[in-house]
Amino acid sequence: MKRTLERAPNGFTDRQGSHDDSQSESESGLRTEEKATGRQGWFGETPLPQLRGTSQQELVQKGGWGEGQEQSGGCCSAWLSRAAPMGPEKGWYLLLCLALSSAAADPAERQWQAVDVVLDCFLVEEGRNPGGFAGSRNMVKALLVLRQVPVLDDGSLEGFTDFQGGTLAKDNPSITFEASVNLVQIPQAEALLHADCNGKEVTCEISYYFLQATEKAAWFITNVQVSGEGPDISMVMKTPRDAENGAVLHPTLNLPLSPRGTVQTAVELQVTTQTPSLSLLLGSSASLHCGFSMAPGLVLTSVEWRRQHKGSGQMVYRWTKGQQHAKREGAILEPEQLLLAGDASLTLPSLTLKDEGTYICQITTSLYQAQQNIHFHIQASPKVRLSLANKAVPATLVCNIAGYYPLDMTVKWTREELGGAPVPVSGASFSGLRQSSDGTYSISSFLTAEPGPEGTTYTCQITHISLEQPLSVSTWIAPPEQETTFGVLFASGLFLLALLFLGLQR
Incomplete structure (x- = not known):
């Protein structure tokens, strides 16, 4: 059973209805069997439970939330922008959002919950000039739905409603991407979910990802940025290999649509930084965060850290299988954390002003490549x-x-x-x-x-x-006055000492 909210004349009422998770998974065509050993990476500092693609009953059995505890959701940009109707009634949902966000549960009692994260994005369409050169950039409004992302419920998700394609308002974008995250982890998803209520701004751009491959599929890369302290996330998304016979195609993308009218994709690589902008004091040590998660079957081939500053660039650190090259003295990347936890963070000791600049963390796998930029500033106190x-x-x-x-x-x-x-x-x-x-x-x-x-x-x-x-x-x-008096007394004292000295000489 799934709990939703309906608008009533005197407030809000609960409506319980059935929800068939298996049906939604079969519609996507992207359901992948997932083994516990197939994951790479780490979700924050807590091992990621296997919640994706499971029903509420299964979540109860796995400890996702207690028996009788409602599936929660609430104060988030995704829910507000899609679950709330347009017009003046949206204000009631905003008040509800703020009220729910004020009730935070004890961190020790927080439970994992799988929710849909909905983001307003732009699809970037690159125009082509004669000769194949890139032309103008056309920005088209789009919607991105990250399906069933595990998040830690802090008690503010009461009444959360999962994405339903039929509930979209008429003025919503005509292009909606549904992205399965069964194969990777989406770190700090709470920051995306609660961005509006925390006064943060989320920017999202989806671009075509051109790949020389023989299989019939389309790829996209999505860059999501949360203002302030981040995180910044880059995701490579892949469409299904083959369209079902008689499938309806999107009028502009020429890609098959699901029964909900969405473009189905699966995230196969994500690269994240929790430190998109960093300022540290001269002489201290820096840890530039870069993490990644990739689908089973992909192989990590290299990690590169480069620095760009005032028009020039240089390699700082490079890792390839079995080899490490530190171009900056003292630069450290932990190979064990890289391979076991998907942690490609770089440590720089004894900072000098030469370390300032934009650092690029580039993750290359056997099929994909994605990166994150970190703007790093050095300061010295006067x-x-x-x-x-x-x-x-x-x-x-x-x-x-x-x-x-x-x-x-x-x-x-x-x-x-x-x-x-x-x-x-x-x-x-x-x-x-x-x-x-x-x-x-x-x-x-x-x-x-x-x-x-x-x-x-x-x-x-x-x-x-x-x-x-x-x-x-x-x-x-x-x-x-004090300065003059002191000067007169000082001069008089010298005169008297001189007279005394002359008298003693006689």
Whole structure:
């Protein structure tokens, strides 16, 4: 039995209906028997239970969720965009989504659940000019349904409804891809499922994947990116080999359609990074994440890490079966984790500014190739020192800022009278920019300090991307009266000492 939600005049009601998982699998034509040893890769840090393609009763027997516990689903972009009707009623679903997302279960009690993840995508159609050269890019709206992806239920999936082709609104895209994930793992699927409720933006592009093969099939590559901390996922999808006799073809793709009017595919390779953008301090160590999962029968042939920066590129690390080549000193990739867990992450110790750039993790198998890009930035925090350039009245203050990277940095001067509030001060000047041998920058800022009647505190404040909050240094400038009095007393003391010395000489 499967639980769905229907709109009622006074709210929401539950409707229970039967759901035949075996029927949906037979319609896809892509059902593949899966052995426990046939998987490669790792789903987060938890072994992936075999939930794909199983009914709710089978999931209960396997421990997917407890007896009497409802199949859940809920606060996700996929469900909101497809299960909710168009128009003002969608607001009720949004409120329900937000309410469900606030009730998170104890992590120890979280259960695996297989759900459909629905993504709004664009199909990229490359135009061809005479001579076979690539022409304009045509972007067509499309829908991608990742079928029965195992996710950890945090208690926010109550009332989830699986994708039903007949429920699509009239204004939905005319091209819908259904992708079976029985052969691979989709890591961090929760990030895709809950993107809307977490304020994240998901971008999805589907392109043709051209492969020189004799079998009659079509291939696509899908690139999915989640804003913020990711993940970014690339998937190679394959259509069925042969169309059934009398199958209806898609009018533009010329591919067979399922009874639900969707293009059936199976994901055979996915490459993921959980660190699409990374910033670390100079001298520290970096771990650039890259993971993959491939269908049984495929063979991993090579892993390459390349770096691109300011128009130039170079090989950083290359793994082939039985051989490793580290072009960057100290670069490490663990072969055991690579082969057993599908973990191609690269470790870089003792970071220098030469390590900055865009890193490309490329996974090559016996049939496919896919990659992920990681934008890697190096930072160095400034060291600040405030001193007096002279003892004249008014004095000149020097704020030395050294050892920072990148270049963008702001200096703000303030002065504060006794009992008053800090007030911005203008008129500061700067020395020439200096760059040290390690690539970091240094500069000095000068300010004439006008002392107040009761003394004044001057502050030099530095703002830089490497700092969680601005860095400030301060000094107190004595009032003119105290400086004059001290000078007179000092001169008088010297005069008296001189007279005393002359008297002793006599």
